[in-house]
Each structure stands twice: as structure tokens, then as C-alpha cells.
Amino acid sequence: MQKLTHNVLHPGFVVELRGVDLARHTLDPDRFAEIVTAMDEFGVVVLPGQNLTDQQLLAFGERFGPVYKGPGNPARKKTAPPGVAEISNLGPDGELVPPAHETQKFSDGNRFWHSDLSFTAGGAAHSMLCALEVPAYGGETEFADTARALETLPAAIRDKIAGLKALHSLRFSRAKTGYVDPFQDKRQKPAAFSHPLVYTNAKTGRRSLYIGSHAGQIEGLDEESSTVLLDELLSEATQVENQYSHRWAVGDLVIWDNRRVLHRRGDRVDPMERRSMRRVTVLGDLTGVAVDENPAL
Ligand code: OGA
Ligand code: MN
Numbered sequence: 001m002q003k004l005t006h007n008v009l010h011p012g013f014v015v016e017l018r019g020v021d022l023a024r025h026t027l028d029p030d031r032f033a034e035i036v037t038a039m040d041e042f043g044v045v046v047l048p049g050q051n052l053t054d055q056q057l058l059a060f061g062e063r064f065g066p067v068y069k070g071p072g073n074p075a076r077k078k079t080a081p082p083g084v085a086e087i088s089n090l091g092p093d094g095e096l097v098p099p100a101h102e103t104q105k106f107s108d109g110n111r112f113w114h115s116d117l118s119f120t121a122g123g124a125a126h127s128m129l130c131a132l133e134v135p136a137y138g139g140e141t142e143f144a145d146t147a148r149a150l151e152t153l154p155a156a157i158r159d160k161i162a163g164l165k166a167l168h169s170l171r172f173s174r175a176k177t178g179y180v181d182p183f184q185d186k187r188q189k190p191a192a193f194s195h196p197l198v199y200t201n202a203k204t205g206r207r208s209l210y211i212g213s214h215a216g217q218i219e220g221l222d223e224e225s226s227t228v229l230l231d232e233l234l235s236e237a238t239q240v241e242n243q244y245s246h247r248w249a250v251g252d253l254v255i256w257d258n259r260r261v262l263h264r265r266g267d268r269v270d271p272m273e274r275r276s277m278r279r280v281t282v283l284g285d286l287t288g289v290a291v292d293e294n295p296a297l
Contacts, residue, residue: 003019003020003030003031003034004019004020005017005018005019010244012041013042013044013148013242014045014046014244015038015042015044015046016045016047017035017047018049020047021049022047022050022052023050023052023056032063035047039126040201040203040204043256043260043261044143044244044246044255044256044257044261045254046252047252047253047255048253049251050130052130052253052278054080054081055081057084057130057253057278058280061126061282064282066283068124068281068283069083072085072086073085073106076103077092079092080278084279085280085281087129087277087278088275088276089104089274091103096271096272096274098271099271109174109177109179111264111267112177112212112213112264113144113212113213113238113262113264114173114214114262114263115212115258115261115263116258116263117283117284118210118258119168119170119190119192120191120288121193121286121288122283122286122288123195123259123284123285123286124259124281124282124284125257125258125283125284126256126281127255127263127279127282128253128280128282129141129253129254129279130251130252131248131251131253131276131277132250132276132277134248134275135273135274136273137270138267138273139266139268140247140265141246141248141263141266142245142263142266143244143245143246143256143261144242144263145237145243145244145261146209146210146211146237146242146260146261146262147260148242149208149233149237149238150207153209157236160229161197162198164197164219165218166195166215166219167192167193167291168192168194168212168288169192169193169214170214171190171192172213172215172217173214173216174190175216176213192217192290193288193289193291194219194288194289196210197233199286201259201260206260209236209237210259210286211262212234212262234262245266259284259286
């Protein structure tokens with residue numbers, strides 16, 4: 001029996017669920033099952049009015065599976081516990097930092113359509129972002145439905161990509177953003193993992209495109225043909241009818257499935273406006289093959 005109110009924001013793609021207070025019901029199995037069922041059907045689930053502490057957000061994320069605790073923004077002094085990433089334009093003292101600040105250069109990668117952690121072997125399953133402070137203007141997060149995109153691709157392109165794999169690595173996304181890791185000298189060069197262009201959800205059987213800014217090279221194709229095909233897939237995936245733009249309110253918890261959704265921070269960002277969120281990322285079930293090994297990732 002449904003306990004939550006379901007409000008479809010984009011048919012088959014985004015649903016808003018009301019009637020749960022996760023701070024109180026984090027571990028309620030019935031409500032959790034209803035959220036999981038919604039996650040299987042939709043790519044994005046919005047839960048308004050959740051004012052979760054870092055620990056509550058982490059505990060909720062861990063209900064879905066093991067969460068990512070690897071390295072985050074190298075320039076940011078961490079104030080949140082391991083497993084909780086700070087996505088904000090604030091410094092550790094809570095004050096606004098300028099867009100040119102080292103921490104912001106790293107988060108600027110979020111401006112490009114991507115799938116979280118696709119540069120790792122397992123990728124990410126669900127990411128959840130909880131809004132603590134939101135700007136009065138702009139600051140949206142945009143999502144694109146790559147399951148619908150795959151279903152509506154011209155048959156010739158669908159046939160062409162069947163069986164193809166792309167390499168995903170931070171070095172590809174960083175080449176796009178121009179980001180230079182200030183600590184790169186002390187680390188190994190970023191790993192690359194190969195993942196099929198088409199992901200199949202083991203539970204629902206639904207297929208989706210697995211691409212985004214970390215994908216940079218298709219195995220067996222030359223660099224130019226790779227780039228042309230990846231650009232074409234991205235532009236198909238992000239057609240306006242496949243998109244949903246989330247306008248944040250304080251306390252919103254938005255969960256998305258990185259295996260069927262691409263996301264990015266929208267362009268309407270006012271650097272004078274505070275924007276602060278916390279993210280927990282659940283590890284995915286991909287079986288990427290390492291091309292360059294980097295045990296740190
Ligand atoms: C993220 C992300 C986009 C945003 O946290 O993974 O891509 O709008 N965020 O901040
Ligand atoms: Mn992201």
C-alpha cells in the first residue's frame with residue numbers, strides 16, 4: 001500500500017515523493033521499499049523537506065549499499081565525515097569563496113553532463129544531494145534521461161553502438177574543463193576504465209546510454225570518430241524532451257540513478273549567492289576493465 005504522495009514531475013523520469021521525514025524514518029523498511037521502487041521506475045526522485053544531518057544522509061545512503069569514500073575535491077578542507085561530499089561555494093569558515101578559488105575550479109567540472117564516478121570500475125549507482133542553502137536565483141541541477149534517449153535513438157545509431165565500449169577517466173573530463181589537479185605530482189595519473197556504451201539494469205532489464213564528460217575514447221575507434229560518436233550520443237541524450245531542471249528549495253533531497261541519468265549544474269549561477277549541498281554516492285555495479293591501474297580510485 002502506498003504511504004507516500006507521488007507527484008510525477010516528468011513522466012517516467014522524475015517523481016516527487018511527499019509524506020516522509022527521513023530524519024525520523026531513516027530506517028523504516030516500508031517507506032524505504034517505496035522509495036526504492038520509485039527509483040527503479042524513475043531516474044530521479046525528489047524528496048522535499050528533508051533536513052538531514054551528515055550522519056542521517058550517510059545512514060540513508062548506506063541503506064542502498066556501500067557508499068563512495070574515496071578522494072574528493074583535493075583543494076577542500078573537509079568538514080563533513082568520510083562518505084559525505086560538500087558541494088558548495090563556501091569555505092571551511094562558512095564564508096563565500098570567489099569562483100576563481102581552487103575548490104571551485106574542481107567543482108566546475110559539474111558544469112558538464114556527467115555520470116558520477118564513471119571513471120571508476122564500478123561507477124556510481126545512486127547519488128543523493130541534500131540542499132542546505134540555495135540561491136534565490138538560478139543554481140539549478142539539470143538531469144537527462146538516457147534510458148528514454150536510447151529508446152528513441154535512430155535505429156542506425158543503436159545498431160552502431162551495440163557492443164561498443166568507451167574509456168572513462170578523469171583525464172578526459174579534466175581535458176574538457178582545463179582543470180589541473182594541484183596535487184597531481186604526488187599521485188599516479190588518473191586511471192581509465194572501459195564500460196559498455198549501453199548499460200542494462202539487472203533488476204528491471206531497462207537499458208540506457210552510459211556516457212558523459214568522463215567518457216573520452218571508444219575502444220576500437222580512432223580519436224576523431226570516437227569524439228564524433230560521443231558528441232552525437234550526448235546531444236541525442238540531452239534533447240530538451242529528455243531533460244528535467246531541478247530548482248532547489250532548502251531541505252530538498254534529490255536522488256538519481258547514475259546508470260540511467262546524466263546530470264550537470266546549470267549555467268545560471270550567481271557567484272555572490274550562497275549554494276551549499278551535501279552529497280552521498282552509492283557504489284555502482286558496473287564491471288569496468290582497468291586500462292591504467294590506479295589503486296587510489
Ligand atoms: C554532484 C553534481 C551538480 C550541482 O554533486 O555530483 O554534479 O548542481 N552536482 O551541484
Ligand atoms: Mn555529479
